[in-house]
Amino acid sequence: MNMLKIVAVPMHKEGRKFVAIFAAITVALSFLWEPLFWLGCGATVWCYYFFRDPVRMIPQNDTLVLSPADGVVSLIEEVVPPAELGLGQEPVTRVSVFMNVFNC
Template identity: 55%
Template structure:
């Protein structure tokens, strides 16, 4: 794949992007009539809006069993937790990998693993900071459960953040997803939780930078213990 300067600056947009960019651009023009300084601030915010809605192609590892990050961002937590009851994954704690997306990350969400969507449930809620642990229980969220060919299930939960007000999920129950396939987005700061099947160890550590659709977070076919990491 050839890389040129234009491709590093100009990115494809999610379908939600153009209308918001247009709004930012119109406000920016109005600001120039008020103050040149405010106008240039508006230009900066319009550029930020463009990059917020970017939807670049990703290279997903194709080996069987690999699970990838569903979101760009930072791993905020790796710990056992009970899955939301609406996912019907049982009462026993499952290993959860949480990825926090700041307002500077790409917010297009991708399937952590391939399979059939057997649950797709939206639940309204509050808008605490998505980095907080209580966000998993109290915030607005949308969860899907992916049924794997070997019978195991994986839960993926989109969680609205402090300034997020809209969760988009493009899949329905019965739909087939491929690993790394786009399935939705969250506008303006949020978090993704992945509930791993029982016995599957995470291969990422808290603080790691994730790339949606590319960074491997677990291997369904491996038996190695969870990985440790250190800042260097």
């Protein structure tokens, strides 16, 4: 497995401004105290990792059900949809996916 593909995944374009802000704060902190620079570097890398947008390989098969998100399916149940959705009172299947900050 290529480690570069794991570490240097593409970043979503909306995250660039946040990473730039983190990097600018890191540079400012470097003038105050060197350990703050290293903490800022860690925060900047974390911000980059938070906005990662990995390349997905989506299987093309009509018999598969694909999730719209990474994570763990935590609950599958029949529920009546909320009235504001206008879907009527017929029960539908709800699939709940739990995501933490490490999921994309």
